[in-house]
Amino acid sequence: MSDGSESSWPAELVGDPVEIAPLLLGGMLLHGGVAMILTEVEAYGGDQDPASHAFRGRTPRNAPMFGPPGHLYVYLSYGIHRAANIVTTPDGVAGGVLLRSGRVVAGLELATERRPGIVETRLARGPGNLGRCLAFSLDDSGSAITCLPSATNFDLAAVDPALVRFIPHAGDDLAVSHGPRVGVGAAQESPFRFWLAGDPTISTYRRARDSPGGTTP
DNA sequence: CACTAGATGCTCT
DNA sequence: GAGCATCTAGTGA
Numbered sequence: 139m140s141d142g143s144e145s146s147w148p149a150e151l152v153g154d155p156v157e158i159a160p161l162l163l164g165g166m167l168l169h170g171g172v173a174m175i176l177t178e179v180e181a182y183g184g185d186q187d188p189a190s191h192a193f194r195g196r197t198p199r200n201a202p203m204f205g206p207p208g209h210l211y212v213y214l215s216y217g218i219h220r221a222a223n224i225v226t227t228p229d230g231v232a233g234g235v236l237l238r239s240g241r242v243v244a245g246l247e248l249a250t251e252r253r254p255g256i257v258e259t260r261l262a263r264g265p266g267n268l269g270r271c272l273a274f275s276l277d278d279s280g281s282a283i284t285c286l287p288s289a290t291n292f293d294l295a296a297v298d299p300a301l302v303r304f305i306p307h308a309g310d311d312l313a314v315s316h317g318p319r320v321g322v323g324a325a326q327e328s329p330f331r332f333w334l335a336g337d338p339t340i341s342t343y344r345r346a347r348d349s350p351g352g353t354t355p
Numbered sequence: 356c357a358c359t360a361g362a363t364g365c366t367c368t
Numbered sequence: 369g370a371g372c373a374t375c376t377a378g379t380g381a
Contacts, residue, residue: 182373189373199366216374217363223373236373266374276365 146285147208151226151306155181155233158226160314160332162235164307168292170273171299172245174262175307176237178333178340182223184232192232202280203232210302212269212279219266220274224283224304238331239263241339242271244294259338278302 151158159181166175182190184203191200191213202211202225211223211234227233240262242249249261249271262268281302286292288308297303313335333340 180373191373194367197367213373214363214365216372217365219363219374221373238373264374 147206147283148285148306151285152207152228153226155183155226155235156330159235159330160316161306162224162304163314163332163334164312166243166305166307167237167240167272168244168294168297168303168305169278169299169301170245170271171248171294171297172242172272173294174240174242174249174268174271176240177337178239178331180236180238180331182234182236182330184227190232196232199279200232203227203234205229205280208283208285210274210278210281210283212274212276214276215266220269220276221265222269222272222274222278236265237268238265239333239337239339240268240271241337248273263339263341273299 192203206229223234316329
Protein backbone atom coordinates (compact mmCIF):
# COMPACT_ATOMS: atom_id res chain seq x y z
CA MET A 139 0.00 0.00 0.00
CA SER A 140 2.45 2.64 -0.95
CA ASP A 141 0.08 5.30 -2.27
CA GLY A 142 0.97 4.68 -5.87
CA SER A 143 4.59 5.56 -5.20
CA GLU A 144 6.24 3.67 -8.02
CA SER A 145 9.90 4.28 -8.53
CA SER A 146 10.41 7.28 -10.78
CA TRP A 147 13.67 5.84 -11.99
CA PRO A 148 14.27 6.87 -15.62
CA ALA A 149 14.75 4.30 -18.38
CA GLU A 150 18.07 5.93 -19.36
CA LEU A 151 19.50 4.78 -16.03
CA VAL A 152 18.45 1.16 -16.44
CA GLY A 153 20.89 -1.37 -17.82
CA ASP A 154 24.31 -2.93 -17.38
CA PRO A 155 25.89 -1.44 -14.26
CA VAL A 156 29.16 -0.88 -16.15
CA GLU A 157 27.34 1.41 -18.57
CA ILE A 158 25.11 3.11 -16.03
CA ALA A 159 27.79 3.72 -13.38
CA PRO A 160 29.51 6.68 -15.11
CA LEU A 161 26.12 8.26 -15.77
CA LEU A 162 25.48 8.49 -12.05
CA LEU A 163 28.63 10.57 -11.46
CA GLY A 164 27.83 14.19 -10.77
CA GLY A 165 24.34 13.31 -9.67
CA MET A 166 23.02 14.39 -6.30
CA LEU A 167 21.86 11.93 -3.66
CA LEU A 168 19.72 12.97 -0.70
CA HIS A 169 19.03 11.08 2.51
CA GLY A 170 19.10 11.68 6.24
CA GLY A 171 19.16 15.46 5.86
CA VAL A 172 22.37 15.43 3.83
CA ALA A 173 22.88 15.95 0.10
CA MET A 174 26.01 14.96 -1.79
CA ILE A 175 27.36 14.82 -5.31
CA LEU A 176 28.55 11.37 -6.32
CA THR A 177 32.24 11.46 -7.26
CA GLU A 178 33.26 7.79 -7.34
CA VAL A 179 31.24 4.69 -8.14
CA GLU A 180 31.88 1.03 -8.95
CA ALA A 181 29.84 -1.44 -10.97
CA TYR A 182 28.82 -4.86 -9.72
CA GLY A 183 27.14 -7.47 -11.85
CA GLY A 184 25.26 -10.67 -11.20
CA ASP A 185 26.32 -14.23 -11.95
CA GLN A 186 29.02 -12.94 -14.32
CA ASP A 187 30.84 -11.06 -11.58
CA PRO A 188 32.72 -13.19 -9.04
CA ALA A 189 33.16 -10.19 -6.75
CA SER A 190 29.46 -9.41 -6.60
CA HIS A 191 27.30 -10.33 -3.66
CA ALA A 192 24.84 -11.65 -6.21
CA PHE A 193 27.38 -14.03 -7.76
CA ARG A 194 26.32 -17.04 -5.73
CA GLY A 195 22.63 -16.52 -6.20
CA ARG A 196 19.84 -14.82 -4.39
CA THR A 197 19.80 -14.61 -0.60
CA PRO A 198 17.64 -12.58 1.78
CA ARG A 199 20.41 -10.02 2.08
CA ASN A 200 21.10 -9.42 -1.60
CA ALA A 201 17.49 -9.76 -2.76
CA PRO A 202 17.23 -6.05 -3.69
CA MET A 203 20.01 -6.61 -6.26
CA PHE A 204 17.63 -8.94 -8.08
CA GLY A 205 14.68 -6.56 -7.74
CA PRO A 206 13.57 -3.61 -9.86
CA PRO A 207 15.99 -0.77 -10.74
CA GLY A 208 16.03 2.51 -8.89
CA HIS A 209 16.14 0.79 -5.54
CA LEU A 210 18.76 0.72 -2.80
CA TYR A 211 20.84 -2.26 -1.73
CA VAL A 212 22.53 -1.60 1.61
CA TYR A 213 24.83 -4.09 3.30
CA LEU A 214 26.88 -4.15 6.46
CA SER A 215 30.61 -4.45 5.98
CA TYR A 216 33.03 -5.58 8.68
CA GLY A 217 30.38 -5.06 11.30
CA ILE A 218 30.75 -1.30 11.13
CA HIS A 219 30.16 0.21 7.72
CA ARG A 220 26.97 0.50 5.76
CA ALA A 221 27.61 0.63 2.04
CA ALA A 222 24.93 1.48 -0.51
CA ASN A 223 24.30 0.38 -4.08
CA ILE A 224 21.85 1.69 -6.62
CA VAL A 225 20.23 -1.20 -8.49
CA THR A 226 20.33 -0.49 -12.23
CA THR A 227 19.27 -3.79 -13.80
CA PRO A 228 15.73 -4.78 -14.77
CA ASP A 229 13.59 -6.75 -12.35
CA GLY A 230 14.88 -10.31 -12.13
CA VAL A 231 18.41 -9.45 -13.23
CA ALA A 232 21.08 -8.79 -10.60
CA GLY A 233 23.31 -5.73 -10.87
CA GLY A 234 24.04 -2.47 -9.16
CA VAL A 235 26.41 0.43 -8.67
CA LEU A 236 28.30 0.80 -5.41
CA LEU A 237 28.59 4.39 -4.19
CA ARG A 238 32.20 4.89 -3.18
CA SER A 239 32.72 8.61 -2.67
CA GLY A 240 30.80 11.85 -2.63
CA ARG A 241 31.07 15.56 -1.98
CA VAL A 242 28.70 16.93 0.65
CA VAL A 243 26.87 19.96 -0.72
CA ALA A 244 24.06 20.42 1.83
CA GLY A 245 23.47 19.38 5.40
CA LEU A 246 27.15 19.87 6.13
CA GLU A 247 26.52 20.30 9.86
CA LEU A 248 24.72 16.96 10.10
CA ALA A 249 27.41 15.19 8.11
CA THR A 250 30.13 16.67 10.32
CA GLU A 251 28.20 15.61 13.39
CA ARG A 252 28.23 12.06 12.11
CA ARG A 253 31.95 12.20 11.34
CA PRO A 254 33.49 14.54 13.92
CA GLY A 255 36.85 16.06 13.20
CA ILE A 256 36.96 15.01 9.56
CA VAL A 257 37.93 17.47 6.84
CA GLU A 258 35.07 18.35 4.50
CA THR A 259 36.63 16.74 1.43
CA ARG A 260 37.03 13.46 3.28
CA LEU A 261 33.59 13.29 4.88
CA ALA A 262 32.26 10.83 2.30
CA ARG A 263 35.43 9.21 1.00
CA GLY A 264 34.91 5.47 0.81
CA PRO A 265 31.69 3.43 0.79
CA GLY A 266 31.46 3.15 4.57
CA ASN A 267 32.03 6.83 5.19
CA LEU A 268 29.56 7.80 2.47
CA GLY A 269 26.92 5.56 4.04
CA ARG A 270 27.53 7.07 7.42
CA CYS A 271 27.22 10.64 6.16
CA LEU A 272 23.87 9.83 4.60
CA ALA A 273 22.78 7.88 7.71
CA PHE A 274 21.97 4.72 5.78
CA SER A 275 20.90 1.69 7.77
CA LEU A 276 20.14 -1.89 6.84
CA ASP A 277 16.46 -0.99 7.00
CA ASP A 278 17.02 1.24 3.97
CA SER A 279 17.97 -1.77 1.85
CA GLY A 280 15.27 -2.33 -0.75
CA SER A 281 13.91 1.21 -0.52
CA ALA A 282 12.79 2.89 -3.71
CA ILE A 283 14.74 5.92 -4.88
CA THR A 284 12.77 8.93 -6.00
CA CYS A 285 14.43 10.37 -9.07
CA LEU A 286 13.78 14.05 -9.65
CA PRO A 287 14.49 16.28 -12.68
CA SER A 288 17.88 17.93 -12.67
CA ALA A 289 16.28 21.36 -12.55
CA THR A 290 14.64 20.61 -9.22
CA ASN A 291 15.13 23.34 -6.66
CA PHE A 292 14.73 21.88 -3.21
CA ASP A 293 14.77 23.09 0.35
CA LEU A 294 16.73 20.49 2.27
CA ALA A 295 14.86 21.22 5.47
CA ALA A 296 11.59 20.44 3.72
CA VAL A 297 12.76 17.08 2.37
CA ASP A 298 11.71 14.01 4.32
CA PRO A 299 15.05 12.66 5.61
CA ALA A 300 13.71 9.10 5.47
CA LEU A 301 13.27 9.23 1.70
CA VAL A 302 16.05 8.55 -0.78
CA ARG A 303 16.20 10.99 -3.67
CA PHE A 304 18.45 11.22 -6.65
CA ILE A 305 18.88 14.12 -9.07
CA PRO A 306 20.97 13.20 -12.14
CA HIS A 307 23.67 15.45 -13.46
CA ALA A 308 22.71 17.36 -16.56
CA GLY A 309 24.49 19.94 -18.61
CA ASP A 310 28.17 20.25 -19.39
CA ASP A 311 30.04 16.99 -19.75
CA LEU A 312 32.09 15.84 -16.82
CA ALA A 313 35.64 14.56 -16.98
CA VAL A 314 35.37 10.93 -15.97
CA SER A 315 38.33 8.65 -15.33
CA HIS A 316 38.01 4.91 -15.09
CA GLY A 317 40.07 1.90 -14.18
CA PRO A 318 39.91 -1.85 -13.97
CA ARG A 319 39.05 -3.51 -10.71
CA VAL A 320 42.01 -5.32 -9.27
CA GLY A 321 41.87 -8.78 -7.79
CA VAL A 322 39.04 -10.10 -9.91
CA GLY A 323 40.44 -12.31 -12.62
CA ALA A 324 37.38 -12.91 -14.73
CA ALA A 325 36.51 -9.29 -15.24
CA GLN A 326 39.81 -7.46 -15.55
CA GLU A 327 39.18 -6.52 -19.15
CA SER A 328 36.38 -4.07 -18.57
CA PRO A 329 36.57 -1.02 -16.34
CA PHE A 330 34.41 -1.25 -13.26
CA ARG A 331 35.40 1.85 -11.32
CA PHE A 332 34.62 5.40 -12.36
CA TRP A 333 35.39 8.72 -10.74
CA LEU A 334 35.35 12.44 -11.49
CA ALA A 335 38.83 13.31 -12.72
CA GLY A 336 40.85 15.27 -10.21
CA ASP A 337 38.10 15.52 -7.62
CA PRO A 338 39.49 16.35 -4.18
CA THR A 339 37.14 13.92 -2.46
CA ILE A 340 39.02 10.98 -3.97
CA SER A 341 42.36 10.05 -2.49
CA THR A 342 45.35 10.04 -4.77
CA TYR A 343 46.90 6.85 -3.50
CA ARG A 344 43.73 4.87 -4.11
CA ARG A 345 43.47 6.31 -7.57
CA ALA A 346 47.00 5.22 -8.37
CA ARG A 347 46.38 1.71 -7.10
CA ASP A 348 43.27 1.25 -9.16
CA SER A 349 44.56 2.47 -12.49
CA PRO A 350 48.31 2.07 -12.58
CA GLY A 351 49.75 4.04 -15.42
CA GLY A 352 46.72 4.71 -17.52
CA THR A 353 43.57 6.63 -17.19
CA THR A 354 44.49 9.00 -14.42
CA PRO A 355 44.64 12.64 -15.55
C1' DC B 356 53.12 9.21 1.81
C1' DA B 357 53.36 3.78 2.44
C1' DC B 358 52.43 0.06 5.12
C1' DT B 359 50.48 -2.81 9.03
C1' DA B 360 47.17 -4.54 12.38
C1' DG B 361 42.86 -4.60 14.73
C1' DA B 362 38.04 -3.61 15.22
C1' DT B 363 33.18 -5.40 14.71
C1' DG B 364 28.50 -7.72 13.74
C1' DC B 365 25.73 -9.55 10.29
C1' DT B 366 25.22 -13.40 6.70
C1' DC B 367 25.43 -17.91 5.00
C1' DT B 368 27.11 -23.13 4.98
C1' DG C 369 32.12 -20.33 13.13
C1' DA C 370 34.41 -18.14 8.99
C1' DG C 371 34.45 -14.47 6.16
C1' DC C 372 33.92 -10.21 4.57
C1' DA C 373 32.59 -4.94 -1.98
C1' DT C 374 36.26 -1.26 4.97
C1' DC C 375 38.30 2.27 8.05
C1' DT C 376 41.34 4.18 11.43
C1' DA C 377 45.27 4.70 14.24
C1' DG C 378 49.63 3.70 14.59
C1' DT C 379 54.34 3.44 12.86
C1' DG C 380 58.44 4.91 9.87
C1' DA C 381 60.38 7.77 6.09
